[in-house]
Amino acid sequence: MFATLSDRLADTFKNLRGKGRLSEAxxxxxxxxIRIALLExxxxxxxxxxxxxxxxxxxxxxxxxxxxxxxxxIVKIVDEExxxxxxxxxxxxxxxxxPPTVIMLAGLQGAGKTTLAAKLALWLKGxxxxxxxxxxxxxxPNAVNQLQVNGERAGVTVWAPEPGNAQGVEHxxxxxxxxxxxxxxAKRTLHDVVIVDTAGRxxxxxxxxxxxxxxxxxxxxxxxxxxxxxxxGQDAVTxxxxxxxxxxxxxxxxxxxxxxxxxxxxLSIRSMTGKPVMFASNGEQLxxxxxxxxxxxxxxILDMGDVMTLIEQAEKAFDSxxxxxxxQKLSGQGGEFxxxxxxxxMQQVRxxxxxxxxxxxxxxxxxxxxxxxxFDEREVDRIQAVIQSMTPAERANPKIIDxxxxxxxxxxxxxxxxxxxxxxxxxxxxxxxxxQMARGGGMxxxxxxxx
Ligand code: GDP
Numbered sequence: 001m002f003a004t005l006s007d008r009l010a011d012t013f014k015n016l017r018g019k020g021r022l023s024e025a026x027x028x029x030x031x032x033x034i035r036i037a038l039l040e041x042x043x044x045x046x047x048x049x050x051x052x053x054x055x056x057x058x059x060x061x062x063x064x065x066x067x068x069x070x071x072x073x074i075v076k077i078v079d080e081e082x083x084x085x086x087x088x089x090x091x092x093x094x095x096x097x098x099p100p101t102v103i104m105l106a107g108l109q110g111a112g113k114t115t116l117a118a119k120l121a122l123w124l125k126g127x128x129x130x131x132x133x134x135x136x137x138x139x140x141p142n143a144v145n146q147l148q149v150n151g152e153r154a155g156v157t158v159w160a161p162e163p164g165n166a167q168g169v170e171h172x173x174x175x176x177x178x179x180x181x182x183x184x185x186a187k188r189t190l191h192d193v194v195i196v197d198t199a200g201r202x203x204x205x206x207x208x209x210x211x212x213x214x215x216x217x218x219x220x221x222x223x224x225x226x227x228x229x230x231x232x233g234q235d236a237v238t239x240x241x242x243x244x245x246x247x248x249x250x251x252x253x254x255x256x257x258x259x260x261x262x263x264x265x266x267l268s269i270r271s272m273t274g275k276p277v278m279f280a281s282n283g284e285q286l287x288x289x290x291x292x293x294x295x296x297x298x299x300x301i302l303d304m305g306d307v308m309t310l311i312e313q314a315e316k317a318f319d320s321x322x323x324x325x326x327x328q329k330l331s332g333q334g335g336e337f338x339x340x341x342x343x344x345x346m347q348q349v350r351x352x353x354x355x356x357x358x359x360x361x362x363x364x365x366x367x368x369x370x371x372x373x374x375f376d377e378r379e380v381d382r383i384q385a386v387i388q389s390m391t392p393a394e395r396a397n398p399k400i401i402d403x404x405x406x407x408x409x410x411x412x413x414x415x416x417x418x419x420x421x422x423x424x425x426x427x428x429x430x431x432x433x434x435x436q437m438a439r440g441g442g443m444x445x446x447x448x449x450x451x
Contacts, residue, residue, distance in 0.1 A: 042264025134182030209246030305363030
């Protein structure tokens with residue numbers, strides 16, 4: 001995500017390192033570099049102009065902190081301006097005073113609406129709501145079915161027109177009636193949020209806008225969300241404006257951010273439409289979805305990491321009792337940390353998503369981008385396979401794993417003996433290190449740590 005911009009900005013900041021104060025020429029040069037960086041990221045020109053002007057003015061102005069060196073001052077200004085163009089405060093979903101809250105999705109075909117409907121429903125479920133999905137996209141063949149499949153994966157109810165009944169399927173059906181029926185059903189069955197998936201077209205056309213507007217009038221949504229594929233760059237802004245005129249909406253959802261190396265849509269859409277980005281979708285899995293936080297996104301662009309999101313995800317995914325047990329073992333209480341514990345921890349971490357995604361959220365990882373993106377996720381599977389080929393006794397007490405056991409484990413897991421050796425050795429090293437840290441000794445071998 002936003003790799004081009006991150007790299008460009010990092011270079012700009014590097015050029016300022018070691019400068020005692022910023023001359024007018026330094027500020028001009030920096031502003032020029034930032035301008036190029038934003039243009040390369042495909043940010044809309046009016047947004048670029050405004051951004052650069054603001055950075056320049058503030059860099060010259062008095063509001064720069066004396067406690068920071070010039071490079072840090074510029075980073076701070078760029079960070080704050082990025083947060084501002086991304087929308088400032090996080091815009092959260094507004095729920096109706098009397099349920100159900102009705103959320104309507106609109107956007108072009110292929111934008112990712114149907115996928116997003118299920119992601120949003122799953123997320124709402126995690127927040128303690130009881131959402132229902134309504135399949136009012138009767139245009140695209142298979143859209144109803146796709147929503148049903150995704151709804152099932154998310155474990156949420158889907159209201160869909162039955163094949164052959166009066167509401168019909170696909171081309172013959174009346175999406176307005178389906179949408180209205182869905183909201184009625186939700187009231188009856190006490191679902192507190194209804195998500196209405198509507199049809200899209202490949203391009204903007206009057207009929208599509210009219211249908212969406214009719215559905216909107218029929219169900220009176222509390223939130224209309226415009227769903228847009230971030231990978232289409234500045235076209236996203238054009239589409240966003242057309243939907244604003246044709247249907248109107250309260251917020252934007254960016255999809256496919258995982259495939260968007262530039263970030264033009266994300267950085268332009270708020271300023272160009274005046275509507276906040278509320279959610280972001282970044283992958284094919286139903287859990288690849290989150291609230292859009294302008295400040296965290298700016299941090300990621302500036303390679304300062306997104307530890308807040310990582311912590312939140314961990315809190316949701318981890319079994320806290322199990323984590324506590326592992327932590328106690330590492331601090332010398334409750335028995336020794338075993339390979340079983342290690343395996344369990346590894347499986348918990350994997351619930352957060354791919355290793356590359358997790359590492360990408362840590363600060364300062366920009367320099368390792370290539371390695372992270374090319375990280376072979378199967379490596380984790382291989383480690384798991386080796387551990388799973390051990391007997392319970394071996395996992396509980398890895399010290400007993402001698403030569404003959406090692407060759408048996410290697411055979412069982414389809415790895416080499418040296419893979420097994422490496423894993424066992426690393427496990428002992430890591431355990432020793434973690435135990436020392438957990439007991440308050442700091443990093444072993446670091447100056448100032450006892451022992
Ligand atoms: P709709 O026509 O707007 O309902 O779009 P779909 O939900 O059918 O999505 C179109 C395609 O984009 C599907 O192949 C999805 O799997 C894919 N897709 C949706 N969201 C994302 C995302 O965040 N990342 C990636 N990589 N693919 C996505």
